[in-house]
Amino acid sequence: MARELLLRGRTRTLRDIESNTTRKSSKWRDWxxxxxxxIVGYTCIILPVVAYSKPGLIPFYITLLLFHKESSPFFAFSHAKAHYSKPQGFEIVALVPFHHHERTAILDCYLQKNLIHNRGFLDRVVFVPQTEDAISMEWLYSIVNQTSAYDISSPGNEPEWKALKKNVMYIRIDGDTLFLxxxxxxxxxxTKLQNPESLIVSANVINEAALTSLHSHPGTALPYLPELYHVEQPPRSESQLKPGWRASNLPRWQGPSNFKVNKGFEPPYKGHRWLLSPNAKSGQDPIAASIYTDTGPTLQDWTVGAQQHYSFLHHLENNDLARYKFPIWVNPxxxxSENFGCFWGKDAAAVHHFSNETGRRSSSSRHESSDPSPHVIIDGKGLVSHYSAEQGAAGLDTTDLISRYRAYAQERVCSCELNNLG
Structure with missing residues (x-):
């Protein structure tokens, strides 16, 4: 009996020890x-913040998991299940203010692609000359004579707004548009048909008007800086001499660590490039200097335009245009931007008046006035890149941007190569 009790006691003791060990081990696993x-939770919180504010610190493959660059949360009609065909019952006419043949020659590829006989939406294109340059006008007459859907209005700053047909939908496309x-x-x-109360629907024009700040966010505007010195290129074959558009073929920026693009920055030389800086500091590139320093240029300066254009071509190559997208913005x-907008002919006079009022006073003061605010929309799902004549006169023309946009159009858009316009 004593032996049995001893064995039972030993058994209970062994079970207690095992039970105690299990409880300790379980507590350790719980902690x-x-x-x-x-750790995982804090990482999930910190990682997106770092990826947004300092994208260069996050490895590429991790950012892909966070933000899949081919998937935009805001889809245009073309990503829907059914294709959106051209609406019937009315004409769609493009009004194109014409300034420079070198730039409109690039736009011509996009206009041709969007004509109705190429399964596009445009029934006609009417050019509105805003230059007296003989060479540019000769070029314009030559392309109009070659395309039956092209026409030229009488010279002037704008078409006769009262002469526009009420039941025609017009799309104003500035002649300096280089990509759409x-x-x-x-x-x-x-979007215009779905919002009949709207006066005008503007496209998502890169770095213009209300969108300037939005397109200047880190990760969208990349730290591109001007090439400071002309570098002699090694001898190349004729095929290699053709200008390219891909940012990946550009070298990285090199220059002094204290370099900054300040107000009044002069172009380094004619035909210079802008290169991606591997170690850009805050306030070094034009946009950062404009936002964070007192010595930087304004957001309307040609250097800001150059940085935005090179950033855009960078994202274009990487199929990363979703960075610029948003659904619609009502009454910003x-x-x-007046450079790409859709309106009905019956509203032409109101659109013209609205444009003039916008030029004379700020939108904020217009909203504060007793006048009813017109219903305007920015559609963020369709991108446009506009060269900007104001910035181009000061410095954009000294870059190689025109040749890069032309190279893209030749490769991806035009049915035949553009004429060599130098």
Missing amino acids: TCVLLWS EDNTIPTIVK TESI
Whole structure:
């Protein structure tokens, strides 16, 4: 009996020890799980913040997991299940203010692609000459004579607004437009039809008017800096001499660590490039200097335009245009771009008046006045890149941007190569 009790006691003792060990081990695993989940949780919070504010610190493959660059949360019609066909019952006419043949020659590829006989939306294109340059006008007459859907209005700053037909939908496309997405025109047309109360629907024009700040966010505006010295290129074959548009073929920027693009920065030389800086500091590039320093240029300066254009071509190559996208913006507090907008002919006079008022006073003061605010929309789903004549006169013409946009159009848009316009 004593032996049996001893064995039972020993058995109970052994079970107690095993039970105690299990409880200790279980508590240790519980604390380990809490610690690991805490680390994971904090990482999930910190990583997106770092990826947004300092994208260069995050490895590329991690940012892809956070933000899949081919998937935009804001889809144009072309990503829907059914294709959006051209609406019937009315004409769609493009009004194109014409300034420089070198730039409009690039736009010509996009206009041709969007004509109705090429399965596009444009029934006609009417050019509005705003130059007296003989060479540019000779070029314009030559392309109009070659395309039956092209026409020229009488010279002047704008078409006769009262002469526009009421039941025609017009799209104002500035002649200095260098890029537009395939879906841009159909998307703003559809948005205009879905919002009949709107006066005008503007496209998502890169770095213009109300969108300047939005397109200047880190990760969208990249730290591109001007090439400071002309570098002699090694001898190349004729095929290699053709200008390219891909940012990946450019070298990295090199220069002094204290270099900054300040107010009044002069172009280094004619035909210079802008290069991506591997170690850009805050306030070094034009946009950062404009936002964070008192010595930087304004957001309307040619250097800011150059940085935005090279950043755009960078994202274009990487199929990363979703960075610029948003759904629609109704009645923005700042003015909208006048360089790409859709409106009905019956509203032409109101659109003309609205444009003049926008030029005379800020949008904020217009909202504060007793006058009713017109219903305007920016459609963020269709992108447009506009060269900007104001910035170009000061310095953009000294870069190689025109040749880069022309190279892209030749490769991806034009049915035949553009004429060599130098």
